[in-house]
Amino acid sequence: xxxxxxxxxxxxxxxxxxxxxxxxxxxxxxxxxxxxxxxxxxxxxxxxxxxxxxxxxxxxxxxxxxxxxxxxxxxxxxxxxxxxxxxxxxxxxxxxxxxxxxxxxxxxxxxxxxxxxx
Numbered sequence: 001x002x003x004x005x006x007x008x009x010x011x012x013x014x015x016x017x018x019x020x021x022x023x024x025x026x027x028x029x030x031x032x033x034x035x036x037x038x039x040x041x042x043x044x045x046x047x048x049x050x051x052x053x054x055x056x057x058x059x060x061x062x063x064x065x066x067x068x069x070x071x072x073x074x075x076x077x078x079x080x081x082x083x084x085x086x087x088x089x090x091x092x093x094x095x096x097x098x099x100x101x102x103x104x105x106x107x108x109x110x111x112x113x114x115x116x117x118x
Contacts, residue, residue, distance in 0.1 A: 015039065076104040 015032055019039030028037060079101045086095040 012038075078102045 011032075015028075015037050016039060018028060018031060019037075023031070029035065079099070082098050082100075086097060088095060
């Protein structure tokens with residue numbers, strides 16, 4: 001299955017992702033088939049947003065709305081996503097969005113979750 005990711009990632013990005021997941025040297029060699037690699041990103045830099053489309057050969061709608069929701073946002077925190085809508089008009093088109101938040105209190109990285117339902 002091709003997840004149809006809407007952001008660019010190269011081999012090094014995937015290596016950083018596996019490093020962030022805590023893969024050990026044996027696991028890394030098994031997955032990336034390399035003897036040498038570099039892990040320089042911190043896990044907080046690896047929280048890529050994703051969208052997925054599955055084309056199983058059945059009829060499917062030509063347009064699909066994706067809604068986003070945030071859960072367990074601590075009190076005193078405000079979250080904004082701009083723009084509200086990403087419109088794709090051609091193949092391989094790139095779109096960008098900005099996620100920003102403001103907080104009156106310190107928030108642990110484990111206190112905030114984002115879920116996209118499509």
